[in-house]
Amino acid sequence: MRDVEREFLLSFWKIHILHHAETRHVFGQWVIRELRRHGYEVSxxxxxxxxxxxxxxxxxxxxxxxxxxPRARKEYSLTKRGKGVLTLLREQVEELHCEVVLGKENEL
Amino acid sequence: MRDVEREFLLSFWKIHILHHAETRHVFGQWVIRELRRHGYEVSxxxxxxxxxxxxxxxxxxxxxxxxxxPRARKEYSLTKRGKGVLTLLREQVEELHCEVVLGKENEL
DNA sequence: GCCTCCTATTATGTAATCCGTAGTCGGATT
DNA sequence: AATCCGACTACGGATTACATAATAGGAGGC
Structure with a gap:
Protein backbone atom coordinates (compact mmCIF):
# COMPACT_ATOMS: atom_id res chain seq x y z
CA MET A 1 0.00 0.00 0.00
CA ARG A 2 3.01 2.22 0.40
CA ASP A 3 3.88 2.52 -3.28
CA VAL A 4 0.22 3.22 -3.83
CA GLU A 5 0.79 6.60 -2.45
CA ARG A 6 4.06 7.24 -4.19
CA GLU A 7 2.50 8.56 -7.35
CA PHE A 8 0.55 11.12 -5.37
CA LEU A 9 3.02 11.85 -2.64
CA LEU A 10 5.69 12.92 -5.06
CA SER A 11 3.48 15.81 -6.09
CA PHE A 12 2.88 16.66 -2.48
CA TRP A 13 6.58 16.64 -1.76
CA LYS A 14 7.17 19.00 -4.62
CA ILE A 15 4.77 21.42 -3.05
CA HIS A 16 6.52 20.99 0.27
CA ILE A 17 9.81 21.80 -1.39
CA LEU A 18 8.45 25.05 -2.73
CA HIS A 19 6.88 25.79 0.62
CA HIS A 20 10.16 25.37 2.46
CA ALA A 21 12.18 27.16 -0.17
CA GLU A 22 10.11 30.17 0.70
CA THR A 23 11.70 30.57 4.10
CA ARG A 24 15.00 28.73 3.97
CA HIS A 25 17.59 27.30 1.64
CA VAL A 26 16.82 23.86 0.37
CA PHE A 27 19.22 21.31 -1.08
CA GLY A 28 19.08 17.71 -2.20
CA GLN A 29 20.40 15.87 0.81
CA TRP A 30 18.28 17.91 3.14
CA VAL A 31 15.13 16.88 1.33
CA ILE A 32 16.22 13.26 1.27
CA ARG A 33 16.90 13.32 4.99
CA GLU A 34 13.66 15.04 5.86
CA LEU A 35 11.65 12.54 3.89
CA ARG A 36 13.53 9.64 5.42
CA ARG A 37 12.84 11.06 8.85
CA HIS A 38 9.17 10.77 7.99
CA GLY A 39 9.52 7.25 6.73
CA TYR A 40 9.72 7.88 3.01
CA GLU A 41 12.50 7.16 0.55
CA VAL A 42 13.28 9.21 -2.48
CA SER A 43 16.31 8.35 -4.56
CA PRO A 70 31.61 19.94 -9.02
CA ARG A 71 29.96 18.14 -6.12
CA ALA A 72 29.36 21.18 -3.98
CA ARG A 73 26.06 21.59 -2.23
CA LYS A 74 23.47 23.35 -4.32
CA GLU A 75 21.15 25.55 -2.36
CA TYR A 76 17.87 26.65 -3.79
CA SER A 77 15.51 29.39 -2.74
CA LEU A 78 12.12 30.46 -4.02
CA THR A 79 11.99 33.05 -6.79
CA LYS A 80 9.26 35.60 -7.29
CA ARG A 81 7.87 33.42 -10.02
CA GLY A 82 8.03 30.40 -7.73
CA LYS A 83 6.14 32.38 -5.12
CA GLY A 84 3.38 32.92 -7.65
CA VAL A 85 3.22 29.24 -8.38
CA LEU A 86 3.17 28.41 -4.70
CA THR A 87 0.30 30.78 -4.12
CA LEU A 88 -1.73 29.11 -6.84
CA LEU A 89 -0.89 25.70 -5.45
CA ARG A 90 -2.03 26.72 -2.00
CA GLU A 91 -5.38 27.69 -3.43
CA GLN A 92 -5.61 24.37 -5.18
CA VAL A 93 -4.73 22.48 -2.03
CA GLU A 94 -7.36 24.44 -0.17
CA GLU A 95 -9.97 23.46 -2.75
CA LEU A 96 -8.90 19.85 -2.78
CA HIS A 97 -9.11 19.73 0.97
CA CYS A 98 -12.56 21.29 1.02
CA GLU A 99 -14.00 18.96 -1.52
CA VAL A 100 -12.30 15.67 -0.86
CA VAL A 101 -11.71 15.82 2.88
CA LEU A 102 -14.46 18.09 4.16
CA GLY A 103 -16.91 16.98 1.52
CA LYS A 104 -18.09 20.39 0.39
CA GLU A 105 -19.63 19.83 -2.99
CA ASN A 106 -18.21 22.37 -5.37
CA GLU A 107 -18.80 19.79 -8.09
CA LEU A 108 -15.76 17.82 -9.15
CA MET B 1 1.24 29.87 -15.61
CA ARG B 2 -1.51 27.45 -16.46
CA ASP B 3 0.74 24.57 -17.51
CA VAL B 4 2.66 25.26 -14.35
CA GLU B 5 -0.14 23.72 -12.47
CA ARG B 6 -0.72 20.85 -14.81
CA GLU B 7 1.92 18.64 -13.28
CA PHE B 8 0.33 19.04 -9.88
CA LEU B 9 -3.29 19.26 -10.88
CA LEU B 10 -3.24 15.92 -12.60
CA SER B 11 -2.53 14.28 -9.26
CA PHE B 12 -5.33 16.26 -7.70
CA TRP B 13 -7.72 15.18 -10.41
CA LYS B 14 -6.81 11.58 -9.81
CA ILE B 15 -7.79 12.00 -6.21
CA HIS B 16 -11.01 13.63 -7.28
CA ILE B 17 -11.73 10.68 -9.52
CA LEU B 18 -11.36 8.27 -6.63
CA HIS B 19 -13.45 10.57 -4.47
CA HIS B 20 -16.30 10.62 -6.95
CA ALA B 21 -16.04 6.94 -7.73
CA GLU B 22 -16.93 6.39 -4.11
CA THR B 23 -20.47 7.59 -4.57
CA ARG B 24 -21.25 7.31 -8.24
CA HIS B 25 -20.18 5.70 -11.46
CA VAL B 26 -17.41 7.48 -13.26
CA PHE B 27 -16.47 7.24 -16.94
CA GLY B 28 -14.08 8.95 -19.30
CA GLN B 29 -16.28 11.48 -21.00
CA TRP B 30 -17.83 12.51 -17.73
CA VAL B 31 -14.44 13.36 -16.29
CA ILE B 32 -13.45 15.22 -19.42
CA ARG B 33 -16.66 17.24 -19.33
CA GLU B 34 -16.38 18.03 -15.64
CA LEU B 35 -12.85 19.28 -16.02
CA ARG B 36 -13.77 21.34 -19.05
CA ARG B 37 -16.61 22.85 -17.08
CA HIS B 38 -14.00 24.06 -14.64
CA GLY B 39 -11.74 25.42 -17.33
CA TYR B 40 -9.29 22.57 -17.64
CA GLU B 41 -8.52 20.33 -20.58
CA VAL B 42 -7.44 16.74 -20.33
CA SER B 43 -7.04 14.70 -23.48
CA PRO B 70 -15.98 -2.10 -28.42
CA ARG B 71 -16.68 1.59 -27.87
CA ALA B 72 -19.23 1.19 -25.13
CA ARG B 73 -19.09 3.41 -22.10
CA LYS B 74 -16.90 2.05 -19.34
CA GLU B 75 -18.15 2.83 -15.89
CA TYR B 76 -15.88 2.60 -12.91
CA SER B 77 -16.65 2.46 -9.23
CA LEU B 78 -14.43 2.38 -6.17
CA THR B 79 -13.34 -1.00 -4.85
CA LYS B 80 -12.65 -1.83 -1.24
CA ARG B 81 -8.97 -1.53 -1.97
CA GLY B 82 -9.56 1.80 -3.66
CA LYS B 83 -11.44 2.95 -0.59
CA GLY B 84 -8.36 2.17 1.47
CA VAL B 85 -6.19 4.19 -0.85
CA LEU B 86 -8.64 7.06 -0.79
CA THR B 87 -8.65 7.08 2.98
CA LEU B 88 -4.87 7.32 3.05
CA LEU B 89 -4.94 10.06 0.47
CA ARG B 90 -7.43 12.05 2.50
CA GLU B 91 -5.09 11.93 5.45
CA GLN B 92 -2.25 13.07 3.26
CA VAL B 93 -4.30 15.93 1.87
CA GLU B 94 -5.22 16.92 5.39
CA GLU B 95 -1.56 17.03 6.36
CA LEU B 96 -0.55 18.91 3.27
CA HIS B 97 -3.26 21.44 3.91
CA CYS B 98 -2.24 21.91 7.53
CA GLU B 99 1.40 22.42 6.79
CA VAL B 100 1.43 24.27 3.51
CA VAL B 101 -1.77 26.28 3.71
CA LEU B 102 -2.33 26.78 7.42
CA GLY B 103 1.37 26.86 8.18
CA LYS B 104 1.37 24.42 11.08
CA GLU B 105 4.95 23.29 11.39
CA ASN B 106 4.99 19.54 11.55
CA GLU B 107 8.47 19.73 10.02
CA LEU B 108 8.85 19.13 6.33
C1' DG C 1 51.21 11.42 3.57
C1' DC C 2 47.62 8.05 3.17
C1' DC C 3 43.43 5.60 4.17
C1' DT C 4 38.72 5.80 5.34
C1' DC C 5 34.38 7.74 6.19
C1' DC C 6 31.00 11.27 5.34
C1' DT C 7 28.46 14.65 2.68
C1' DA C 8 26.77 15.71 -1.79
C1' DT C 9 25.92 15.67 -6.54
C1' DT C 10 26.35 13.42 -11.21
C1' DA C 11 25.75 9.82 -14.63
C1' DT C 12 23.21 6.40 -16.90
C1' DG C 13 19.91 3.27 -18.68
C1' DT C 14 15.28 1.55 -18.33
C1' DA C 15 10.48 1.81 -17.23
C1' DA C 16 6.38 4.36 -16.56
C1' DT C 17 3.58 8.22 -17.48
C1' DC C 18 1.75 12.07 -20.14
C1' DC C 19 0.06 14.16 -24.20
C1' DG C 20 -2.21 15.33 -28.57
C1' DT C 21 -4.08 13.77 -32.70
C1' DA C 22 -6.23 10.66 -35.51
C1' DG C 23 -9.09 6.60 -35.87
C1' DT C 24 -13.07 3.52 -34.95
C1' DC C 25 -17.62 2.07 -33.82
C1' DG C 26 -22.69 2.00 -32.74
C1' DG C 27 -26.85 4.52 -32.19
C1' DA C 28 -29.88 8.36 -33.00
C1' DT C 29 -31.40 11.90 -36.22
C1' DT C 30 -32.74 13.47 -40.56
C1' DA D 1 -28.40 6.01 -46.30
C1' DA D 2 -25.89 9.87 -44.75
C1' DT D 3 -24.57 12.55 -40.99
C1' DC D 4 -23.77 13.67 -36.31
C1' DC D 5 -22.77 12.52 -31.59
C1' DG D 6 -21.00 10.05 -27.63
C1' DA D 7 -17.30 7.17 -26.27
C1' DC D 8 -13.36 4.70 -26.36
C1' DT D 9 -8.89 3.03 -28.91
C1' DA D 10 -4.40 3.38 -31.22
C1' DC D 11 -0.13 5.26 -31.60
C1' DG D 12 4.24 7.75 -31.44
C1' DG D 13 6.98 11.09 -29.26
C1' DA D 14 8.34 13.68 -25.13
C1' DT D 15 8.84 14.00 -20.37
C1' DT D 16 9.36 12.20 -15.82
C1' DA D 17 10.54 8.68 -12.39
C1' DC D 18 13.58 5.34 -10.54
C1' DA D 19 17.45 2.58 -8.68
C1' DT D 20 22.09 1.97 -8.77
C1' DA D 21 26.69 3.11 -9.48
C1' DA D 22 30.18 6.61 -9.93
C1' DT D 23 32.57 10.79 -8.66
C1' DA D 24 34.67 14.36 -5.77
C1' DG D 25 36.12 17.23 -1.88
C1' DG D 26 36.83 17.52 3.23
C1' DA D 27 37.68 15.87 7.98
C1' DG D 28 39.91 12.57 11.11
C1' DG D 29 42.90 9.09 12.46
C1' DC D 30 47.38 7.26 12.60
Whole structure:
Protein backbone atom coordinates (compact mmCIF):
# COMPACT_ATOMS: atom_id res chain seq x y z
CA MET A 1 0.00 0.00 0.00
CA ARG A 2 3.01 2.22 0.40
CA ASP A 3 3.88 2.52 -3.28
CA VAL A 4 0.22 3.22 -3.83
CA GLU A 5 0.79 6.60 -2.45
CA ARG A 6 4.06 7.24 -4.19
CA GLU A 7 2.50 8.56 -7.35
CA PHE A 8 0.55 11.12 -5.37
CA LEU A 9 3.02 11.85 -2.64
CA LEU A 10 5.69 12.92 -5.06
CA SER A 11 3.48 15.81 -6.09
CA PHE A 12 2.88 16.66 -2.48
CA TRP A 13 6.58 16.64 -1.76
CA LYS A 14 7.17 19.00 -4.62
CA ILE A 15 4.77 21.42 -3.05
CA HIS A 16 6.52 20.99 0.27
CA ILE A 17 9.81 21.80 -1.39
CA LEU A 18 8.45 25.05 -2.73
CA HIS A 19 6.88 25.79 0.62
CA HIS A 20 10.16 25.37 2.46
CA ALA A 21 12.18 27.16 -0.17
CA GLU A 22 10.11 30.17 0.70
CA THR A 23 11.70 30.57 4.10
CA ARG A 24 15.00 28.73 3.97
CA HIS A 25 17.59 27.30 1.64
CA VAL A 26 16.82 23.86 0.37
CA PHE A 27 19.22 21.31 -1.08
CA GLY A 28 19.08 17.71 -2.20
CA GLN A 29 20.40 15.87 0.81
CA TRP A 30 18.28 17.91 3.14
CA VAL A 31 15.13 16.88 1.33
CA ILE A 32 16.22 13.26 1.27
CA ARG A 33 16.90 13.32 4.99
CA GLU A 34 13.66 15.04 5.86
CA LEU A 35 11.65 12.54 3.89
CA ARG A 36 13.53 9.64 5.42
CA ARG A 37 12.84 11.06 8.85
CA HIS A 38 9.17 10.77 7.99
CA GLY A 39 9.52 7.25 6.73
CA TYR A 40 9.72 7.88 3.01
CA GLU A 41 12.50 7.16 0.55
CA VAL A 42 13.28 9.21 -2.48
CA SER A 43 16.31 8.35 -4.56
CA UNK A 44 18.80 10.84 -6.01
CA UNK A 45 17.74 9.87 -9.50
CA UNK A 46 14.30 11.22 -8.74
CA UNK A 47 15.09 14.19 -6.60
CA UNK A 48 17.97 15.95 -8.28
CA UNK A 49 16.45 16.15 -11.74
CA UNK A 50 13.33 17.42 -10.07
CA UNK A 51 15.10 20.28 -8.32
CA UNK A 52 16.91 21.01 -11.52
CA UNK A 53 13.65 21.26 -13.43
CA UNK A 54 12.22 23.61 -10.86
CA UNK A 55 15.20 25.83 -11.40
CA UNK A 56 14.88 25.68 -15.18
CA UNK A 57 11.30 26.77 -14.87
CA UNK A 58 12.35 29.71 -12.81
CA UNK A 59 10.64 28.62 -9.61
CA UNK A 60 13.86 28.19 -7.69
CA UNK A 61 17.06 30.16 -7.75
CA UNK A 62 20.30 28.24 -7.43
CA UNK A 63 23.15 29.42 -5.29
CA UNK A 64 26.32 27.41 -4.94
CA UNK A 65 29.38 28.48 -2.98
CA UNK A 66 32.12 29.48 -5.43
CA UNK A 67 35.28 27.40 -5.95
CA UNK A 68 33.90 24.38 -4.21
CA UNK A 69 34.15 21.80 -6.96
CA PRO A 70 31.61 19.94 -9.02
CA ARG A 71 29.96 18.14 -6.12
CA ALA A 72 29.36 21.18 -3.98
CA ARG A 73 26.06 21.59 -2.23
CA LYS A 74 23.47 23.35 -4.32
CA GLU A 75 21.15 25.55 -2.36
CA TYR A 76 17.87 26.65 -3.79
CA SER A 77 15.51 29.39 -2.74
CA LEU A 78 12.12 30.46 -4.02
CA THR A 79 11.99 33.05 -6.79
CA LYS A 80 9.26 35.60 -7.29
CA ARG A 81 7.87 33.42 -10.02
CA GLY A 82 8.03 30.40 -7.73
CA LYS A 83 6.14 32.38 -5.12
CA GLY A 84 3.38 32.92 -7.65
CA VAL A 85 3.22 29.24 -8.38
CA LEU A 86 3.17 28.41 -4.70
CA THR A 87 0.30 30.78 -4.12
CA LEU A 88 -1.73 29.11 -6.84
CA LEU A 89 -0.89 25.70 -5.45
CA ARG A 90 -2.03 26.72 -2.00
CA GLU A 91 -5.38 27.69 -3.43
CA GLN A 92 -5.61 24.37 -5.18
CA VAL A 93 -4.73 22.48 -2.03
CA GLU A 94 -7.36 24.44 -0.17
CA GLU A 95 -9.97 23.46 -2.75
CA LEU A 96 -8.90 19.85 -2.78
CA HIS A 97 -9.11 19.73 0.97
CA CYS A 98 -12.56 21.29 1.02
CA GLU A 99 -14.00 18.96 -1.52
CA VAL A 100 -12.30 15.67 -0.86
CA VAL A 101 -11.71 15.82 2.88
CA LEU A 102 -14.46 18.09 4.16
CA GLY A 103 -16.91 16.98 1.52
CA LYS A 104 -18.09 20.39 0.39
CA GLU A 105 -19.63 19.83 -2.99
CA ASN A 106 -18.21 22.37 -5.37
CA GLU A 107 -18.80 19.79 -8.09
CA LEU A 108 -15.76 17.82 -9.15
CA MET B 1 1.24 29.87 -15.61
CA ARG B 2 -1.51 27.45 -16.46
CA ASP B 3 0.74 24.57 -17.51
CA VAL B 4 2.66 25.26 -14.35
CA GLU B 5 -0.14 23.72 -12.47
CA ARG B 6 -0.72 20.85 -14.81
CA GLU B 7 1.92 18.64 -13.28
CA PHE B 8 0.33 19.04 -9.88
CA LEU B 9 -3.29 19.26 -10.88
CA LEU B 10 -3.24 15.92 -12.60
CA SER B 11 -2.53 14.28 -9.26
CA PHE B 12 -5.33 16.26 -7.70
CA TRP B 13 -7.72 15.18 -10.41
CA LYS B 14 -6.81 11.58 -9.81
CA ILE B 15 -7.79 12.00 -6.21
CA HIS B 16 -11.01 13.63 -7.28
CA ILE B 17 -11.73 10.68 -9.52
CA LEU B 18 -11.36 8.27 -6.63
CA HIS B 19 -13.45 10.57 -4.47
CA HIS B 20 -16.30 10.62 -6.95
CA ALA B 21 -16.04 6.94 -7.73
CA GLU B 22 -16.93 6.39 -4.11
CA THR B 23 -20.47 7.59 -4.57
CA ARG B 24 -21.25 7.31 -8.24
CA HIS B 25 -20.18 5.70 -11.46
CA VAL B 26 -17.41 7.48 -13.26
CA PHE B 27 -16.47 7.24 -16.94
CA GLY B 28 -14.08 8.95 -19.30
CA GLN B 29 -16.28 11.48 -21.00
CA TRP B 30 -17.83 12.51 -17.73
CA VAL B 31 -14.44 13.36 -16.29
CA ILE B 32 -13.45 15.22 -19.42
CA ARG B 33 -16.66 17.24 -19.33
CA GLU B 34 -16.38 18.03 -15.64
CA LEU B 35 -12.85 19.28 -16.02
CA ARG B 36 -13.77 21.34 -19.05
CA ARG B 37 -16.61 22.85 -17.08
CA HIS B 38 -14.00 24.06 -14.64
CA GLY B 39 -11.74 25.42 -17.33
CA TYR B 40 -9.29 22.57 -17.64
CA GLU B 41 -8.52 20.33 -20.58
CA VAL B 42 -7.44 16.74 -20.33
CA SER B 43 -7.04 14.70 -23.48
CA UNK B 44 -8.20 11.14 -24.02
CA UNK B 45 -4.62 10.00 -24.37
CA UNK B 46 -4.04 11.05 -20.80
CA UNK B 47 -7.28 10.14 -19.17
CA UNK B 48 -8.15 6.71 -20.48
CA UNK B 49 -4.84 5.06 -19.72
CA UNK B 50 -5.08 6.62 -16.29
CA UNK B 51 -8.46 5.08 -15.56
CA UNK B 52 -7.21 1.84 -16.93
CA UNK B 53 -4.22 1.85 -14.60
CA UNK B 54 -6.45 2.53 -11.64
CA UNK B 55 -8.43 -0.51 -12.56
CA UNK B 56 -5.30 -2.65 -12.99
CA UNK B 57 -4.22 -1.65 -9.53
CA UNK B 58 -7.52 -2.73 -8.14
CA UNK B 59 -8.69 0.71 -7.06
CA UNK B 60 -11.55 0.84 -9.49
CA UNK B 61 -13.93 -1.85 -10.68
CA UNK B 62 -14.97 -1.76 -14.29
CA UNK B 63 -18.50 -2.39 -15.40
CA UNK B 64 -19.51 -2.21 -19.00
CA UNK B 65 -22.97 -2.93 -20.33
CA UNK B 66 -22.90 -6.28 -22.13
CA UNK B 67 -23.24 -6.62 -25.91
CA UNK B 68 -22.61 -2.97 -26.54
CA UNK B 69 -19.60 -3.15 -28.81
CA PRO B 70 -15.98 -2.10 -28.42
CA ARG B 71 -16.68 1.59 -27.87
CA ALA B 72 -19.23 1.19 -25.13
CA ARG B 73 -19.09 3.41 -22.10
CA LYS B 74 -16.90 2.05 -19.34
CA GLU B 75 -18.15 2.83 -15.89
CA TYR B 76 -15.88 2.60 -12.91
CA SER B 77 -16.65 2.46 -9.23
CA LEU B 78 -14.43 2.38 -6.17
CA THR B 79 -13.34 -1.00 -4.85
CA LYS B 80 -12.65 -1.83 -1.24
CA ARG B 81 -8.97 -1.53 -1.97
CA GLY B 82 -9.56 1.80 -3.66
CA LYS B 83 -11.44 2.95 -0.59
CA GLY B 84 -8.36 2.17 1.47
CA VAL B 85 -6.19 4.19 -0.85
CA LEU B 86 -8.64 7.06 -0.79
CA THR B 87 -8.65 7.08 2.98
CA LEU B 88 -4.87 7.32 3.05
CA LEU B 89 -4.94 10.06 0.47
CA ARG B 90 -7.43 12.05 2.50
CA GLU B 91 -5.09 11.93 5.45
CA GLN B 92 -2.25 13.07 3.26
CA VAL B 93 -4.30 15.93 1.87
CA GLU B 94 -5.22 16.92 5.39
CA GLU B 95 -1.56 17.03 6.36
CA LEU B 96 -0.55 18.91 3.27
CA HIS B 97 -3.26 21.44 3.91
CA CYS B 98 -2.24 21.91 7.53
CA GLU B 99 1.40 22.42 6.79
CA VAL B 100 1.43 24.27 3.51
CA VAL B 101 -1.77 26.28 3.71
CA LEU B 102 -2.33 26.78 7.42
CA GLY B 103 1.37 26.86 8.18
CA LYS B 104 1.37 24.42 11.08
CA GLU B 105 4.95 23.29 11.39
CA ASN B 106 4.99 19.54 11.55
CA GLU B 107 8.47 19.73 10.02
CA LEU B 108 8.85 19.13 6.33
C1' DG C 1 51.21 11.42 3.57
C1' DC C 2 47.62 8.05 3.17
C1' DC C 3 43.43 5.60 4.17
C1' DT C 4 38.72 5.80 5.34
C1' DC C 5 34.38 7.74 6.19
C1' DC C 6 31.00 11.27 5.34
C1' DT C 7 28.46 14.65 2.68
C1' DA C 8 26.77 15.71 -1.79
C1' DT C 9 25.92 15.67 -6.54
C1' DT C 10 26.35 13.42 -11.21
C1' DA C 11 25.75 9.82 -14.63
C1' DT C 12 23.21 6.40 -16.90
C1' DG C 13 19.91 3.27 -18.68
C1' DT C 14 15.28 1.55 -18.33
C1' DA C 15 10.48 1.81 -17.23
C1' DA C 16 6.38 4.36 -16.56
C1' DT C 17 3.58 8.22 -17.48
C1' DC C 18 1.75 12.07 -20.14
C1' DC C 19 0.06 14.16 -24.20
C1' DG C 20 -2.21 15.33 -28.57
C1' DT C 21 -4.08 13.77 -32.70
C1' DA C 22 -6.23 10.66 -35.51
C1' DG C 23 -9.09 6.60 -35.87
C1' DT C 24 -13.07 3.52 -34.95
C1' DC C 25 -17.62 2.07 -33.82
C1' DG C 26 -22.69 2.00 -32.74
C1' DG C 27 -26.85 4.52 -32.19
C1' DA C 28 -29.88 8.36 -33.00
C1' DT C 29 -31.40 11.90 -36.22
C1' DT C 30 -32.74 13.47 -40.56
C1' DA D 1 -28.40 6.01 -46.30
C1' DA D 2 -25.89 9.87 -44.75
C1' DT D 3 -24.57 12.55 -40.99
C1' DC D 4 -23.77 13.67 -36.31
C1' DC D 5 -22.77 12.52 -31.59
C1' DG D 6 -21.00 10.05 -27.63
C1' DA D 7 -17.30 7.17 -26.27
C1' DC D 8 -13.36 4.70 -26.36
C1' DT D 9 -8.89 3.03 -28.91
C1' DA D 10 -4.40 3.38 -31.22
C1' DC D 11 -0.13 5.26 -31.60
C1' DG D 12 4.24 7.75 -31.44
C1' DG D 13 6.98 11.09 -29.26
C1' DA D 14 8.34 13.68 -25.13
C1' DT D 15 8.84 14.00 -20.37
C1' DT D 16 9.36 12.20 -15.82
C1' DA D 17 10.54 8.68 -12.39
C1' DC D 18 13.58 5.34 -10.54
C1' DA D 19 17.45 2.58 -8.68
C1' DT D 20 22.09 1.97 -8.77
C1' DA D 21 26.69 3.11 -9.48
C1' DA D 22 30.18 6.61 -9.93
C1' DT D 23 32.57 10.79 -8.66
C1' DA D 24 34.67 14.36 -5.77
C1' DG D 25 36.12 17.23 -1.88
C1' DG D 26 36.83 17.52 3.23
C1' DA D 27 37.68 15.87 7.98
C1' DG D 28 39.91 12.57 11.11
C1' DG D 29 42.90 9.09 12.46
C1' DC D 30 47.38 7.26 12.60
Missing amino acids: PGTLYPLLSRMEERGWLKLKVAPDTG | PGTLYPLLSRMEERGWLKLKVAPDTG
